[in-house]
Amino acid sequence: MAMAFFSTFPRILNKFKFTPISSNISKPLLSLPFKTFSFLASDASLAEGRVGFLGLGIMGTPMAQNLIKAGCDVTVWNRTKSKCDPLLNLGAKYQSSPKEVAANCDVTFAMVADPESAIDVACGKNGVASGMSPGKGYVDISTVDGATSKLINEHIKATGALFLEAPVSGSKKPAEDAQLIFLTAGEKSLYDSVAPLLDIMGKSRFYFGEVGNGAAMKLIVNMIRGSMMASFSEGILLSKKVGLDPNGLIEVLSQSAISAPMYSHKGPLMVKSLYPTEAPLKHQQKDIRLALALAESVSQSTPVAAAANELFKVAKSYGLSDADSSAVIEALKAKSQDSA
Numbered sequence: 001m002a003m004a005f006f007s008t009f010p011r012i013l014n015k016f017k018f019t020p021i022s023s024n025i026s027k028p029l030l031s032l033p034f035k036t037f038s039f040l041a042s043d044a045s046l047a048e049g050r051v052g053f054l055g056l057g058i059m060g061t062p063m064a065q066n067l068i069k070a071g072c073d074v075t076v077w078n079r080t081k082s083k084c085d086p087l088l089n090l091g092a093k094y095q096s097s098p099k100e101v102a103a104n105c106d107v108t109f110a111m112v113a114d115p116e117s118a119i120d121v122a123c124g125k126n127g128v129a130s131g132m133s134p135g136k137g138y139v140d141i142s143t144v145d146g147a148t149s150k151l152i153n154e155h156i157k158a159t160g161a162l163f164l165e166a167p168v169s170g171s172k173k174p175a176e177d178a179q180l181i182f183l184t185a186g187e188k189s190l191y192d193s194v195a196p197l198l199d200i201m202g203k204s205r206f207y208f209g210e211v212g213n214g215a216a217m218k219l220i221v222n223m224i225r226g227s228m229m230a231s232f233s234e235g236i237l238l239s240k241k242v243g244l245d246p247n248g249l250i251e252v253l254s255q256s257a258i259s260a261p262m263y264s265h266k267g268p269l270m271v272k273s274l275y276p277t278e279a280p281l282k283h284q285q286k287d288i289r290l291a292l293a294l295a296e297s298v299s300q301s302t303p304v305a306a307a308a309n310e311l312f313k314v315a316k317s318y319g320l321s322d323a324d325s326s327a328v329i330e331a332l333k334a335k336s337q338d339s340a
């Protein structure tokens with residue numbers, strides 16, 4: 001199939017002196033058998049590709065900004081229209097529905113909240129599928145389950161267009177700094193074509209084969225993330241209770257074999273009971289919930305994640321859905337007070 005936009009991105013990248021992809025793929029990835037590398041198409045004679053971006057929340061806004069700053073021709077849409085304004089001020093175009101964005105762009109990205117919104121945006125009335133046609137591509141970056149991704153794939157493929165799922169690991173700051181990790185699966189030719197765009201927004205990318213595999217990888221990563229955050233919260237509170245400085249714990253962890261950037265980044269704020277939203281707690285709980293369903297579908301026992309899920313549910317019931325996921329610590333504080 002002739003994919004007009006496939007060969008257009010190199011032109012954009014040449015124009016803006018984009019770093020070749022091989023230089024920003026981190027080394028350890030090279031040893032993984034399922035990692036696929038792509039190279040840019042060489043025909044730079046076609047018109048520049050038009051890129052659509054749907055969903056301008058915490059993640060979508062900086063990702064779309066990076067595309068615009070790199071010189072891409074970006075058209076945006078968001079359910080709450082006012083969130084488009086900062087992007088329009090940077091030079092983005094606007095269309096009034098996902099359908100119109102898809103119809104006016106060569107490749108369209110979506111970064112929305114959850115399975116329900118991803119299906120709505122892709123398959124609903126005035127959704128992406130109704131604006132798709134052969135030669136176009138749709139890349140869903142939202143974190144959803146495999147069944148949702150497969151459903152969207154079917155709707156997009158029925159139009160003759162191509163589909164790629166590409167959820168990301170990395171939060172608000174990595175999105176701003178173009179340091180995201182893309183976990184993709186689906187149409188390989190679309191992966192190859194949009195690789196330059198993924199590289200504008202991220203630091204590395206994986207290709208996992210058939211649709212659903214990228215979603216599964218993302219859910220597993222975030223299941224681990226949620227369990228880590230719950231355990232870290234317990235550690236902070238326990239260190240306090242036994243008279244240790246929790247900042248000391250954070251320092252020790254940072255030098256230890258179990259150090260994680262998340263602990264150093266969020267820990268000092270958690271000690272001060274501050275939870276500026278980077279990764280909304282409701283999304284973290286959604287990810288563990290979906291990961292638990294995935295585990296159940298293959299009869300894999302996940303008791304640690306199940307316990308973490310309960311804690312996130314308690315935090316949600318305390319009105320912390322829109323706080324950062326680190327606010328899960330509040331659920332433990334409340335628990336200790338309840339039992340005191």
Ligand SMILES: NC(=O)C1=CN([C@@H]2O[C@H](COP(=O)(O)OP(=O)(O)OC[C@H]3O[C@@H](n4cnc5c(N)ncnc54)[C@H](OP(=O)(O)O)[C@@H]3O)[C@@H](O)[C@H]2O)C=CC1
Nearest residue numbers: 055056057058059079080112113117143170171278279283
């Ligand atoms: N924040 C993070 O650290 C990370 C988030 N993710 C995942 O990325 C996705 C987006 O996250 P994030 O940007 O943080 O979330 P936000 O809550 O900040 O943004 C959610 C976006 O989804 C849109 N949306 C919600 N419901 C609908 C709907 N029914 N129809 C159309 N649009 C809808 C919102 O529109 P509106 O503005 O109108 O509400 C908004 O643009 C989620 O799947 C999340 O799990 C992945 C990695 C990291």
Ligand SMILES: O=CC(=O)O
Nearest residue numbers: 168169170171279
């Ligand atoms: O979804 C959040 C992340 O840090 O990844």
